[in-house]
Amino acid sequence: MTQKNHSISRRNFIRATAAGATALAFAPLAACSPVDSGSTFGGVHIGVITYSWRSMPSTAQDIINYCKQGNITSLELMGPVAEEFAGLPPGPPIPPRKDGQTEEEEAAAAEAYLLARQEAAEKQKEWRTSCDFEKYKELKKMFDEAGIHIHTVKFSPANWSDEETDYAFKAAKVLGAGAVTNEIGDQACRRLGKFAEKHGMVAAYHNHSQPGEQPGFNFEDFLAHSPANKLNLDVGHYFGSTGKHPNELIEKLHDRIYSIHLKDKTAKNAEPSNTNRPWGEGDTPLADILGLIKKNKWPIYADIELEYKIPEGSDAQQEIIKCVEYCKNILV
Numbered sequence: 001m002t003q004k005n006h007s008i009s010r011r012n013f014i015r016a017t018a019a020g021a022t023a024l025a026f027a028p029l030a031a032c033s034p035v036d037s038g039s040t041f042g043g044v045h046i047g048v049i050t051y052s053w054r055s056m057p058s059t060a061q062d063i064i065n066y067c068k069q070g071n072i073t074s075l076e077l078m079g080p081v082a083e084e085f086a087g088l089p090p091g092p093p094i095p096p097r098k099d100g101q102t103e104e105e106e107a108a109a110a111e112a113y114l115l116a117r118q119e120a121a122e123k124q125k126e127w128r129t130s131c132d133f134e135k136y137k138e139l140k141k142m143f144d145e146a147g148i149h150i151h152t153v154k155f156s157p158a159n160w161s162d163e164e165t166d167y168a169f170k171a172a173k174v175l176g177a178g179a180v181t182n183e184i185g186d187q188a189c190r191r192l193g194k195f196a197e198k199h200g201m202v203a204a205y206h207n208h209s210q211p212g213e214q215p216g217f218n219f220e221d222f223l224a225h226s227p228a229n230k231l232n233l234d235v236g237h238y239f240g241s242t243g244k245h246p247n248e249l250i251e252k253l254h255d256r257i258y259s260i261h262l263k264d265k266t267a268k269n270a271e272p273s274n275t276n277r278p279w280g281e282g283d284t285p286l287a288d289i290l291g292l293i294k295k296n297k298w299p300i301y302a303d304i305e306l307e308y309k310i311p312e313g314s315d316a317q318q319e320i321i322k323c324v325e326y327c328k329n330i331l332v
Helices: 010-026 060-070 079-086 103-129 134-145 162-174 186-199 219-223 235-242 246-256 286-296 316-331
Strands: 044-049 074-078 149-154 179-183 202-206 229-234 257-262 301-304
Touching: 044 149, 044 286, 044 316, 060 074, 060 079, 060 134, 060 316, 074 079, 074 301, 079 134, 079 149, 079 162, 103 162, 134 149, 134 162, 149 162, 149 257, 162 179, 162 186, 179 186, 179 229, 186 202, 186 219, 186 229, 202 257, 219 229, 219 246, 229 235, 229 246, 235 246, 235 257, 246 257, 246 286, 257 286, 286 301, 286 316, 301 316
Parallel strands: 044 074, 044 301, 074 149, 149 179, 179 202, 202 229, 229 257, 257 301
Antiparallel strands: none
């Protein structure tokens, strides 16, 4: 498969989007078709996983402000952002390492921290299982008023109790999401699909480099555990670890893919291999991937996951806006 649009070089991309990214931060997009709005281009929902702003203040209100500034209207929301707003009791801070500590003192500090984590986990479980969801309703209203759709919440509840897992799907539904995400794994896929079925939702699973590192890895084995199991396919990790064009997998499993994570990585056989790059400097066939979704009008959410090193003088928000513009240039 050829990637005609991936010939956008980093130099040309920066030159073409320098002014555009600034305008995008403060004004609605005007170059979209009538059916498109916000960060939907060519019918493809371009969003962001809120993990991308991890280097910046990331309260719920911060996220809303960043989205409004960048005209971003689609999100995968990290669970801690939602739970902090809703009032989840916090866990203990990680104790700082002190110079001159003896091995006994280090062991005692580690034991005290572990105990504090266990106590916090019990308080969090009690809070989750007695949640009345009013703060989640308030949070949804805030995002709705800003024109932002939360399509997924990453609670990662595979190791939670049954009661807490029910809470995760209920909270995500209150927020308007159709899916709860978790890292892919046999135990998680056997367990969470049943909860997704119960709540009329999707359990979506995110991959890292397992497809290229685990012999015999097969996405369909995980999906087979439940009709409610779908993929939160990371096309960058998949491409970088396997060297295979993601479109082959997307074409085959498109009806079992709920969302994808977008990033630009170097190829498996490149030097360095499987490495995050600023968009346009890597080898991931992003234009092919987005073009395939657009052509077939598949209802697959496409979310930017910012993982490359932020250039000096920039920040996550500026880089995310560049990535949104990159997708727009492909799709419009």
